Amino acid sequence: AQTVTQSQPEMSVQEAETVTLSCTYDTSENNYYLFWYKQPPSRQMILVIRQEAYKQQNATENRFSVNFQKAAKSFSLKISDSQLGDTAMYFCAAQTTDSWGKLQFGAGTQVVVTP
């Protein structure tokens, strides 16, 4: 079994600034994947970034980057140069290699970008 914890219900950031969302997880598996998904008011989950646990290098996708600390079971998301369109719920999720692709989600963090 695995659990994913997001301890920040809401984060506010000004346009062009940087915000960091925290996520911790607990799994007994050695091989797993970690994800950040964005859910705007339209409700459609959109993949932001993905990290394979066996890779030490932190994943980066344009303005989005992660800080993956495997020993601490921590997986934070940094949004740089925040834009108004980044306003959404952000979910951290974990997936083990033997789970058919089933995702375990955290409770989410609402990000509000203000002008």
Add this chain to the structure above:
Amino acid sequence: GAGVSQSPRYKVAKRGQDVALRCDPISGHVSLFWYQQALGQGPEFLTYFQNEAQLDKSGLPSDRFFAERPEGSVSTLKIQRTQQEDSAVYLCASSSLGGHTEAFFGQGTRLTVV
């Protein structure tokens, strides 16, 4: 299709009524998942199909929930004798292979039981 399509987008059901929620995955996607998302929470896994085979239904909350994918494409999630606690957004996702390729989500069906 271009993306995962779910219908209806909104459904209001009277308590005790049966409902059927439809998911049309991306053409050719082998894997299909259903998730339940209660208000203010993250999605919770319900069930998984690989083609027409339901390989995991461990997340279905009760025997009132039933899912099928008879031809390995469109899937239907049926809830019998709906209860207020069934009120949630039901999300469908599909991916091209079982395992760890990217899952694409639909916009969900918001079910409200009154």
